[in-house]
Amino acid sequence: MAEPIVDARGVHKHFGALHVLKGVDLAVSERELVFVIGPSGSGKSTLLRCLNRLEEPSSGSVVVDGIDMLDPRTDINHARRRIGMVFQSFNLYPHMTALGNVTLALRKVVGKSRAEADELGLAALKRVGLADRAGHTPGQLSGGQQQRVAIARAIALEPRVMLFDEPTSALDPELVGSVLEVMRDLRQSGMTMIVVSHEMGFARNAADRVVFMDHGLIVEQGPPASIFENPTQERTRAFIGQIQRH
Amino acid sequence: MSTWDRFVETFFNAKVMLKYYPDILSGMVVTIELAVLIVVSGLLAGLALALLRALAIRPLNWLIIFVVDLFRSLPPLVIIVLIYFGLPAAGLSPSGFVSTWLSLAFVLMAFSEEIFWAGITSIPRGQWEASRSTGLSFWQTLINVVLPQALRLTIPPLTNRTIAITKGTALGTVVAVTEILGQASSAMSNSYNPSPLMMGAAAYIVLFLPVVVAARWIETKFAWKR
Numbered sequence: 476m477a478e479p480i481v482d483a484r485g486v487h488k489h490f491g492a493l494h495v496l497k498g499v500d501l502a503v504s505e506r507e508l509v510f511v512i513g514p515s516g517s518g519k520s521t522l523l524r525c526l527n528r529l530e531e532p533s534s535g536s537v538v539v540d541g542i543d544m545l546d547p548r549t550d551i552n553h554a555r556r557r558i559g560m561v562f563q564s565f566n567l568y569p570h571m572t573a574l575g576n577v578t579l580a581l582r583k584v585v586g587k588s589r590a591e592a593d594e595l596g597l598a599a600l601k602r603v604g605l606a607d608r609a610g611h612t613p614g615q616l617s618g619g620q621q622q623r624v625a626i627a628r629a630i631a632l633e634p635r636v637m638l639f640d641e642p643t644s645a646l647d648p649e650l651v652g653s654v655l656e657v658m659r660d661l662r663q664s665g666m667t668m669i670v671v672s673h674e675m676g677f678a679r680n681a682a683d684r685v686v687f688m689d690h691g692l693i694v695e696q697g698p699p700a701s702i703f704e705n706p707t708q709e710r711t712r713a714f715i716g717q718i719q720r721h
Numbered sequence: 722m723s724t725w726d727r728f729v730e731t732f733f734n735a736k737v738m739l740k741y742y743p744d745i746l747s748g749m750v751v752t753i754e755l756a757v758l759i760v761v762s763g764l765l766a767g768l769a770l771a772l773l774r775a776l777a778i779r780p781l782n783w784l785i786i787f788v789v790d791l792f793r794s795l796p797p798l799v800i801i802v803l804i805y806f807g808l809p810a811a812g813l814s815p816s817g818f819v820s821t822w823l824s825l826a827f828v829l830m831a832f833s834e835e836i837f838w839a840g841i842t843s844i845p846r847g848q849w850e851a852s853r854s855t856g857l858s859f860w861q862t863l864i865n866v867v868l869p870q871a872l873r874l875t876i877p878p879l880t881n882r883t884i885a886i887t888k889g890t891a892l893g894t895v896v897a898v899t900e901i902l903g904q905a906s907s908a909m910s911n912s913y914n915p916s917p918l919m920m921g922a923a924a925y926i927v928l929f930l931p932v933v934v935a936a937r938w939i940e941t942k943f944a945w946k947r
Contacts, residue, residue: 527854529850552856558854560851566847583857
């Protein structure tokens with residue numbers, strides 16, 4: 476197996492007295508789509524946020540695309556360009572248009588001129604099917620459209636890895652499909668993706684690997700079929716049983 | 722002479738007004754100069770303090786909070802008197818104009834820092850995180866993402882406070898600043914007639930009404946659809 480593009484080892488995270496991550500190892504290969512599932516409070520979002528250092532791990536190591544993310548000498552802003560992130564609550568900038576949202580980092584971080592950034596931004600919006608919404612502000616877009624703009628904002632920077640933190644949890648059911656569609660396209664284009672989500676149908680179809688976390692640890696991982704059909708751990712079985720009853 | 726005539730004679734005496742309107746006009750110029758200086762320097766200093774406070778350096782923040790709370794609790798008149806009569810003891814002798822300017826600018830700085838700070842802290846964490854996750858630095862995020870949203874929220878309380886403090890230029894009379902009220906009251910004592918005070922009131926309305934209207938216009942212009 477080639478060098479993993481994301482390599483997290485022995486990651487611990489404490490929030491005060493709370494021990495949220497208790498030594499997590501996660502290696503993700505290029506072009507792999509890894510699904511992280513688990514009950515709320517299991518630490519899956521925190522793990523994701525440790526990968527781009529939105530959360531500072533208490534100990535352990537995180538290497539992304541050969542860059543040691545926890546090294547104080549690492550230019551974290553430069554490193555983050557290579558790691559796109561999509562949030563549950565979209566977090567679009569409400570005072571900017573869709574295109575403004577997508578081009579801000581292109582101009583301020585990558586240093587593109589406004590014209591170049593607009594061109595790249597429009598291309599990114601086109602990829603998520605929203606080129607015709609470029610001039611709309613987030614308030615004028617549906618939840619699904621907002622989340623697709625957020626994806627465009629991330630992919631416009633041509634990241635090596637995309638992190639999705641419950642990208643469809645805040646959406647009305649009928650809007651989920653359009654976001655998953657975009658994620659499927661990304662997957663087909665060969666993007667490496669780590670997805671924290673409860674979209675089991677999508678996991679079954681698209682994921683290479685499903686990671687089940689509980690109480691700050693990875694309990695079990697494997698191909699979707701084996702995790703969903705034949706989990707070996709009791710806790711995994713209980714969790715899968717619970718979510719499939721709905 | 723009817724009551725009405727006596728009233729007009731007293732408060733809107735044409736002869737007195739004709740004689741003293743140039744004084745009131747020159748007072749207006751002084752008030753405008755003072756007001757512009759106070760608003761520009763006070764708001765800029767307040768914004769600068771709020772931005773420094775965002776850096777979250779503990780000892781620095783304690784100092785900022787102390788200074789801000791001090792200037793928010795002292796009556797502006799006391800500050801003016803302290804600067805005008807106190808600083809000469811330290812070898813500096815600011816004019817009444819400078820004393821008034823500095824005092825009210827400090828007060829506006831203190832109040833506007835609190836307003837800017839409230840605006841900055843009201844922006845959800847997710848905005849910071851989204852911006853930082855795309856590689857923008859702390860300052861780039863503050864300037865491009867957080868501040869534009871925070872400023873919109875701060876415009877209504879900021880304009881109220883700015884107008885209230887700018888009207889405090891009238892306090893300059895105690896340190897012999899020849900602004901509107903100073904001119905009006907000396908004209909009043911020279912003429913034994915309160916008509917100059919009425920002209921002064923009119924001058925304040927002429928000055929501040931457009932500011933209030935402009936503030937309202939800015940508020941509606943900068944409100945965005947959510």
